[in-house]
Amino acid sequence: MKVLGIETSCDETGVAVYDTEAGLRAHALYSQVALHAEYGGVVPELASRDHVRKLLPLIRQTLAESGMAVDELDGVAYTAGPGLVGALLVGAGVARALAWALDVPAVAVHHMEGHLLAPLMEGDPQDRPAPPFVALLVSGGHTQLVAVDAIGRYRLLGETLDDAAGEAFDKTAKLMGLPYPGGPQLAALAVEGRAGAFRFPRPMTNRPGLDFSFSGLKTQVLLAWRDSDRSDATRADIARAFEDAVVDTLAIKCERALDEAGCDTLVVAGGVGANARLREKLHTMAAARGGRVCFPRPAFCTDNGAMIAFAGALRLQAGQHEDASVKVTPRWDMETLPAVGG
Template sequence: MKVLGIETSCDETGVAVYDTDAGLRAHALYSQIALHAEYGGVVPELASRDHVRKLLPLIRQTLAESGLDVADLDGVAYTAGPGLVGALLVGAGVARSLAWALDRPAVAVHHMEGHLLAPLMEDDPQGRPQPPFVALLVSGGHTQLVSVEAIGRYRLLGETLDDAAGEAFDKTAKLMGLPYPGGPQLAALAERGRAGAYKFARPMTDRPGLDFSFSGLKTQVLLAWRDSDQSEQTMADIARGFEDAVVETLAIKCERALDAAGCETLVVAGGVGANKRLRARLAQMAQRRGGRVAFPRPAFCTDNGAMIAYAGALRLLAGQHEDASVKVTPRWDMATLPEVV
């Protein structure tokens, strides 16, 4: 089955073709970072308009790179939520129209399920992770620990009570004067920081439970920054202290989640999943426990069409698809999804 995947939930336009026999055939991504940089964050209306401009050319490009004609597609998958309603409607409208014109099935994909399943696309010497496993979904909008009992059967173990980890990275970078989007730049700056020069709290690790909170950590960094000499080395040291605190907090909670779920396989996805120090720390933890941790390649940690094509292919193979109406769900609980059987 050859499935076209369309991702337009926020500020990146992603398109891919996934073939259930041959794997990922082609993918393309357009980022709107330059468009939103002068505003210091995503402007929903501008995001929607840019998806309108970029989506059809990206579909043509991706199909050409895959060696397929539009008539060769067996189905279309699109992100229906969660996300910005206008941006979602662009992808849903194009996907539904294309599916109707081709008389092919279309399936709505949950954005976070796409992230969760992204590591399963990768070739792994140990084989693709199979449920049951624990998933850490860690991005600019979400920080969640999920027990995956089967594809489509998810149980939330813990989530952030305020800022997501990626959001905390971006806001911390902004208060230190780094340009938008600051999270990746803060992580790069931390590479030059001295370990232990600044030590910040590991929020909510001194009590039981699997929820997260990063707003207090952000405040600690702000106070440290204001009281410092604000030199380049000090900035790097504070960035390192902040990153170490986030990474250690995530690792502690992941280990607790594995204990709670009674399994030794961890899957990590979302933009922060590309962080080198987080990958190394979680790999170390998994090795110590005799388990395993699986990541997608860094390019598939951020929003992309490949994860939507893959998740959609699984659901289309299971006979799931939508009617002809164009519907999106900006707020969508992943626990409500039907199981893939």
């Protein structure tokens, strides 16, 4: 089955073609970072309009790179939520129209399920993680620990009570004067920082449970920055201490989640999953307990069409698809999804 995937949940336009026999055929991504940098964050109306401009050219480009004609598609998958309602409607409208014109099924994909399944998309099939496992979904909008009993059967173990980890990265970078998008800038700066020069608390690790909170940590950074000499070296040291605190917190909670779920396989997805220090920490933690941790390649940690095409192909193969109406779900609980094949 050859499936076109469309991702337009926020500020990146992603398109891909996934073949269930040959794997990923082609993918393309357009980022709106330059568009929103002037405003210091995503402007929803501008995001929606830019998806309108970029989506059809990206579909043509991706099909050409895949060596396929549009009438060779067997299905279309699109992100239906969570996300910005206007941006989601652009992708959903194009996907439904294309599916109707080709007389093929279309399926709505949960954005976070796409992230969760991304590590299963590539590599030797024998080496890909298989349920049951624990997933850490960590991005600018989400920080969740999920028990994956089967594809489509998810149990929320813990989540952030305030800022997501990626959001905390972005806000912390902004308060220290780093340019937008701040998260990657802060992570790059942390490489230059000295370990131990500052130390911040590991939020909510001194109590039981699997929930997260990063707003207090952000406040601690603000106080340290205000009281510092604000030199470049100090900025790097504070960035390193902040990153260490977030990474340690995520690792501690992941280990607890593995214990609670009774398994030793951890899957990590979402934009913060590309963080090098987090990858190193989680690999060390998993190895110490005789388990494994699986990441998608960094290009597929952030939003992309490939993960949507792959997740959609699994559901289309199971006979799941949508009716002809164009509808999206900006707020969507992943636990309400039907099991694949069930």
